[in-house]
Amino acid sequence: MFSLWKDHLRDHPNSELISEFISCAGKRALAVLFPHKCLVCGRYIRFRPQPATPTVDHLLSPLFCPACLETGVTPIESPLCTWCGKPFATRTGTDHPCSDCLKACDQNHDLTCAPTWDRIGKVRAFGLYDALLKECIHLLKYRKKTSLARPLGRLLFQTFQRHFVTGPLHVIVPVPLHRKRLVKRGFNQAYLLVHEFPRLFRAWAGVAPGWTVSNRLLFRSRNTLSQTGFDKARRAENIKGAFRVKSPAKVRGKRIILTDDVYTTGATAREAASTLFKAGALSVDLLVLARA
Numbered sequence: 001m002f003s004l005w006k007d008h009l010r011d012h013p014n015s016e017l018i019s020e021f022i023s024c025a026g027k028r029a030l031a032v033l034f035p036h037k038c039l040v041c042g043r044y045i046r047f048r049p050q051p052a053t054p055t056v057d058h059l060l061s062p063l064f065c066p067a068c069l070e071t072g073v074t075p076i077e078s079p080l081c082t083w084c085g086k087p088f089a090t091r092t093g094t095d096h097p098c099s100d101c102l103k104a105c106d107q108n109h110d111l112t113c114a115p116t117w118d119r120i121g122k123v124r125a126f127g128l129y130d131a132l133l134k135e136c137i138h139l140l141k142y143r144k145k146t147s148l149a150r151p152l153g154r155l156l157f158q159t160f161q162r163h164f165v166t167g168p169l170h171v172i173v174p175v176p177l178h179r180k181r182l183v184k185r186g187f188n189q190a191y192l193l194v195h196e197f198p199r200l201f202r203a204w205a206g207v208a209p210g211w212t213v214s215n216r217l218l219f220r221s222r223n224t225l226s227q228t229g230f231d232k233a234r235r236a237e238n239i240k241g242a243f244r245v246k247s248p249a250k251v252r253g254k255r256i257i258l259t260d261d262v263y264t265t266g267a268t269a270r271e272a273a274s275t276l277f278k279a280g281a282l283s284v285d286l287l288v289l290a291r292a
């Protein structure tokens, strides 16, 4: 009976509209029966349908009440540094290298790349690590609110579309956690944020991507202390030698995007990138959800 009804729906000239209506009505009914509570303040949330191209508010509205949503997310827009992705205080003009990157180039007498980033091609982040985005990352990582991974992953995918989708790419590699921390947390947030990228790409482009997402190329061989609270030098020292590539043959000649949830001093990403370069990676870029 159900399959007959499904066949009938498939043949209907407005089948897409009808299934969208049914899906939306289903979600609305579920929201009435089992209303969600705001992840921050615990207030009940009213259902809001999601449009085809959702904004930040649309994506986060099933999880936060309007008052908590208002604390806001600050997406990073141009003009920003071509290399490190830092947004400029002046909101007019085009992207160009920032003074920190230029200073680092000058010290190394090399203006062809940004040595600050140890050959990382470019760093791009969805938003600033403050207000609601900071809260989201804390809720995901430390309070295990994994329902946030999907909307945050979609925000990260929008940044990927804007800055990386046309470039040559072989593999997306989430920055790994050490096995002990992975067991304790139960998931790697850097992987949760990108594991739906191939599906999102197919839905957007209508074809399968020419790249993959892999959490098996790079490993954390040393269980380091948490980087929180350390200064730049301490972070670099703490993370030194922490990563390992299991099969260099799978990395050699590859164009890679490393992904992570937060970018602070870049010490973790630089060490991970350096390990990939030693294994023969051709290029490494960095995509993060938030930057300090």
Ligand SMILES: [Zn+2]
Pocket: 038, 039, 040, 041, 042, 043, 064, 065, 066, 067, 068, 069
């Ligand atoms: Zn709230």
Ligand SMILES: [Zn+2]
Pocket: 081, 082, 083, 084, 085, 086, 097, 098, 099, 100, 101
């Ligand atoms: Zn810069």
